[in-house]
Amino acid sequence: MAPHFNGPAGTFLQRLNVLADLPADLSTVLHDLVANSRSLGANHDIVLQGDQPSQCCVILEGWVSRNKVGAAGKRQITSLHFSGATPDIQSLLHPVMDHNITTLTKTEVGFIPHSHMRSLMERFPVLKEAFWKDTLLELAIAREWEVNLGARSAVERTAHLFCEMATRLEWFGRATRSGSALRFELPLTQIQLGEATGLSSVHINRSMRTLRNSGMIEQSRHWFTISDLPKLAAFADFNPDYLLAERPRD
Amino acid sequence: MAPHFNGPAGTFLQRLNVLADLPADLSTVLHDLVANSRSLGANHDIVLQGDQPSQCCVILEGWVSRNKVGAAGKRQITSLHFSGATPDIQSLLHPVMDHNITTLTKTEVGFIPHSHMRSLMERFPVLKEAFWKDTLLELAIAREWEVNLGARSAVERTAHLFCEMATRLEWFGRATRSGSALRFELPLTQIQLGEATGLSSVHINRSMRTLRNSGMIEQSRHWFTISDLPKLAAFADFNPDYLLAERPRD
DNA sequence: CGTCATGTTGAGCGTCATCAACAGGAGTGG
């Protein structure tokens, strides 16, 4: 079993320990680094395309998206992240941001200066490997999203997104299973779901109604229950293998 | 100017040197490692989803795609790679492939065993950083493809793909510029272009006719000329910033 | 025989419009 991590930085350290075995003293340093965090409201840009950040953010609580806004004003969400994520670690190697990182809900964010991060990676090479692995995982998820956007129908896309998020959430204790059912909170508006799936919010609405009517998903507000995950996964052509590196060891 | 690399491994070493400064002895070792290569025909799978490769491939000449095939048999190409690329380096850290790597044309491929790669990374930590940076670049490209697939019309998607490939090719000396025009070879069939853009091959055909009729692209067989790159880029909402890490320094 | 080209037809999804449900804030009165 991976060591138990408490406090606001708990999920962050848990996630990193999934990606590589961090020595205890490194965990302590990282824990202290994100100690002073900031609270942000929903729809707040943490970093914008073109920025040159001097620190990395750590999502301690809440949801954020990567997104790009086209010339016509249309926004595409390219990935979703929740507690424990370090979505702008890339700024260490690739100084200019090529996209925005925006909160989707009220969010608690910690920051680690690049200089600290660099010296930590020098002292603990395993940290660099953990973040490389994290980048590879993100790339695998991005590939699956490309398939979702390019090769699946509206209902399948929506179902696939729910399968992915349910799986990722469960692995970090944020979904509860009872039998083959899975219950979790996904606090995104239909507009945001549309921006993630390349659909209009109206059509997201219709797709979710289809999923509800077919009995595959139950919903009250932002709480969802997938009544039969294998069935929904088969419908959406969801195969969790591409997420495997993220699964915590037990 | 980056050092000049000759021979079949030239583009490979050139690419790596864009991502980090490799010491000369490392370059020599890498050059020798890919010496004995294999010739593959078009439409040949180099690695398949589910495989656990024990070596990394290096594309010495030709084109390959990453792709995933859905349950309904529909294929989505998630990225395109040409000479110099190392598309399955991820298998070092993430042993099971989550996608296929398939040749698009006749291709010359070299192989480097994982064991060699690992010991090289131990001896030369800069190599690990180069490949992490390569992963970050791929991720940036994947994000832009998500935007392409989710938020742009058929003609814009097609135009954007041509802008991206023209830019990437020019940076490696595989496109010739005359004024604001750019000429290059992109030896993909319309079926393959459709699989990359999430469109049917028929609609790719129509989109390209639109681009030809509007005078933005000229074509003979697989040779294309973008008559006015800034104009096409404006039309496609193409901003090359997301590719910057790949640009060779001069 | 695979690839490219082009016409026809219709499904899927976007756009626009309307309306209900709901939350938060300001003001009112107890």
Next chain:
DNA sequence: CCACTCCTGTTGATGACGCTCAACATGACG
């Protein structure tokens, strides 16, 4: 101080209509 109402902005739900693009032709070209 707390309840209650009113107002307003945001989200969700649903119908009507039109356009983009997929599907299915068929022929031409290497």
